[in-house]
Amino acid sequence: MDFALTSEHELIREMAAKFGRQEVLPGLTERDREGKSDRTLLDKMGEAGILGVSIPEVYGGSGSDYVSLGLVCEELERADTSARVVLSVHSGLHCLTLLQWATEEQKKRWLPKLASGERVGGFGLTEPNAGSDAINIQTHARKDGDSYVLNGEKTWISLADYADQFLVIARLQEPGDKARHAAFIVERNTPGFSSRPIKGKLGVRAGNTGQIFFDNLRVGAENRIGEDGDGFKVAMSALDHGRYTVASGAVGIIVACLEASTEYARSRKVSGEEIGRKQLVQQMIAHMAASRDIGRLLYYQVGWMKNTGIRHTREVSMAKWQNCNNAFQSASDAIEIHGAYGYCDEFPVERYFRNSRGAVIYEGTREIHTLVQAEYALGYRTDRPLARTLPKWPVKA
Ligand SMILES: Cc1cc2nc3c(=O)[nH]c(=O)nc-3n(C[C@H](O)[C@H](O)[C@H](O)COP(=O)(O)OP(=O)(O)OC[C@H]3O[C@@H](n4cnc5c(N)ncnc54)[C@H](O)[C@@H]3O)c2cc1C
Structure with missing residues (x-):
C-alpha cells in the first residue's frame, strides 16, 4: 500500500492552490456579499488547464489520474466553494460521465473542447418536484424520427446560466407504466432552451445556480448518451x-x-x-x-x-x-x-x-x-x- 502522492500530484496540487490564491480569493468577499458570480473565472480555469484535469491526453486533457482531480477540488474549495463547484459539474458530473458512457465518436466530438475550456459542461437531474427521488423526474423526451423532443424544467442547476452544454436526464415518453429514462447532451444554443438564475442563496453566493427549461427542444439521437433506458x-x-x-x-x-x-x-x-x-x-x-x-x-x-x-x-x-x-x-x-x-x-x-x-x-x-x-x-x-x-x-x- 502506497499513500505517497507523486511529484505530479504535488505539482498539480500547488498549481490549484496558487490559482485559488491568485484568481479566486481577490474580490471574493465582495462577490460573495453581493451574490455576484464571475464568468471570467471559467475562462481562467480553462487557460490554467484546470478544466482538462483527469481528461485523457488523447481527448485533449492533461492526462493526469483521478486522484489529481480530488487534489484540485480540495485546493479550489480551500479558496471558495464556488470554484470547486465548477469542477464538480464540469469535470465530475459531465466529463467523466462522458468518458464512461459516450461512444468514441461522441468523446472525440465533445471532450477536447471541454478539456480546453472552449466549452463548459453542466448537469441537469433535479426538478421542482423530484430531488432525492430523482427516478420520478417529469422532464420528458418524445422520440420523433431520428431525434427527440424534450419538454420540462430542471432546478438548482449549477452553472445554469454559464454552461455551454448540459447532461440532461429525461423520462422517455412511451407507452407502458414502467418509466424508462434517457440521457442527452443539450447544447445551450438549441432553440427551446432557456435559463434563469436563483437569487438569495444561503451559500455558494459567488457561484451561479439556476433553472433550465426545455420547450419543444429538439435533440438528435447522436446527442443521446447510452441507449434508451440507460438514462x-x-x-x-x-x-x-x-x-x-x-x-x-x-x-x-x-x-x-x-x-x-x-x-x-x-x-x-x-x-x-x-x-x-x-x-x-x-x-x-x-x-x-x-x-x-x-x-x-x-x-x-x-x-x-x-x-x-x-x-x-x-x-x-x-x-x-x-x-x-x-x-x-x-x-x-x-x-x-x-x-x-x-x-x-x-x-x-x-x-x-x-x-x-x-x-x-x-x-x-x-x-x-x-x-x-x-x-x-x-x-x-x-x-x-x-x-x-x-x-x-x-x-x-
Ligand atoms: C447549491 C446547489 C447546487 C446544486 N446543483 C445541482 C446541479 O448542478 N444539478 C442537479 O441536478 N441538481 C443540483 N442540486 C440539487 C440537489 O442535488 C438536490 O437539492 C438534492 O438532491 C435534494 O433534493 P431536494 O432539494 O429536492 O430535496 P428533497 O428530496 O425534497 O428532500 C427534502 C428533505 O427530505 C429528506 N428525504 C427525502 N427522501 C427521504 C427518504 N427516503 N428518507 C428520509 N428522508 C428523506 C431529505 O433528506 C431532505 O432532508 C443543487 C443543489 C444545491 C443546493
Whole structure:
C-alpha cells in the first residue's frame, strides 16, 4: 500500500492552490456579499488547464489520474466553494460521465473542447418536484424520427446560466407504466432552451445556480448518451463522479477552517492566555485535524479505486457523507472559536459555514447517504455490473 502522492500530484496540487490564491480569493468577499458570480473565472480555469484535469491526453486533457482531480477540488474549495463547484459539474458530473458512457465518436466530438475550456459542461437531474427521488423526474423526451423532443424544467442547476452544454436526464415518453429514462447532451444554443438564475442563496453566493427549461427542444439521437433506458444508470454514474469532487472539496473547507482557527486561537487572548491553550478549544481543533486526515483517506481511496477501475458507489457515498458532515461541523466550530468575530464576514469562517451547508444537501442529502450506507451494511443493496465503466488510468484511446 502506497499513500505517497507523486511529484505530479504535488505539482498539480500547488498549481490549484496558487490559482485559488491568485484568481479566486481577490474580490471574493465582495462577490460573495453581493451574490455576484464571475464568468471570467471559467475562462481562467480553462487557460490554467484546470478544466482538462483527469481528461485523457488523447481527448485533449492533461492526462493526469483521478486522484489529481480530488487534489484540485480540495485546493479550489480551500479558496471558495464556488470554484470547486465548477469542477464538480464540469469535470465530475459531465466529463467523466462522458468518458464512461459516450461512444468514441461522441468523446472525440465533445471532450477536447471541454478539456480546453472552449466549452463548459453542466448537469441537469433535479426538478421542482423530484430531488432525492430523482427516478420520478417529469422532464420528458418524445422520440420523433431520428431525434427527440424534450419538454420540462430542471432546478438548482449549477452553472445554469454559464454552461455551454448540459447532461440532461429525461423520462422517455412511451407507452407502458414502467418509466424508462434517457440521457442527452443539450447544447445551450438549441432553440427551446432557456435559463434563469436563483437569487438569495444561503451559500455558494459567488457561484451561479439556476433553472433550465426545455420547450419543444429538439435533440438528435447522436446527442443521446447510452441507449434508451440507460438514462438513470448514466445519472447514477455521474453522481459517483460528482460525489468524489464534493468529498475531496469538503476536505478543502476543513483545512481552511483549521488554518483560520489555529491562527486565531494563537493570537486571541482571554484572561491573559491564548485561547489555543483552553482544552475545549483544543477539542474543536483536534476534531478538525482528525476530519482532515480521515477525509483525505476516504477520498484518496476513491481516487485509487477510480484509477484501478474498481466500482466505488458505496465508498464514494461514504466519503461524500462523512466529509460534508465534518466540513459543516468544522465550520460551525471555527465560528465558535472566533466568537463574535466569526459571525461576520471580516473573517472567512462564516462563509465556510454557509457554503459547507449546501454540500450536506446536494449530490444526495445526509439522510439519503445514511440510508444507502445502512442498506449496504444490511445486505439490502448490492451493485450490479454496468454496461460501461469508467476507463482505468492511464486511459488509452
Ligand atoms: C447549491 C446547489 C447546487 C446544486 N446543483 C445541482 C446541479 O448542478 N444539478 C442537479 O441536478 N441538481 C443540483 N442540486 C440539487 C440537489 O442535488 C438536490 O437539492 C438534492 O438532491 C435534494 O433534493 P431536494 O432539494 O429536492 O430535496 P428533497 O428530496 O425534497 O428532500 C427534502 C428533505 O427530505 C429528506 N428525504 C427525502 N427522501 C427521504 C427518504 N427516503 N428518507 C428520509 N428522508 C428523506 C431529505 O433528506 C431532505 O432532508 C443543487 C443543489 C444545491 C443546493
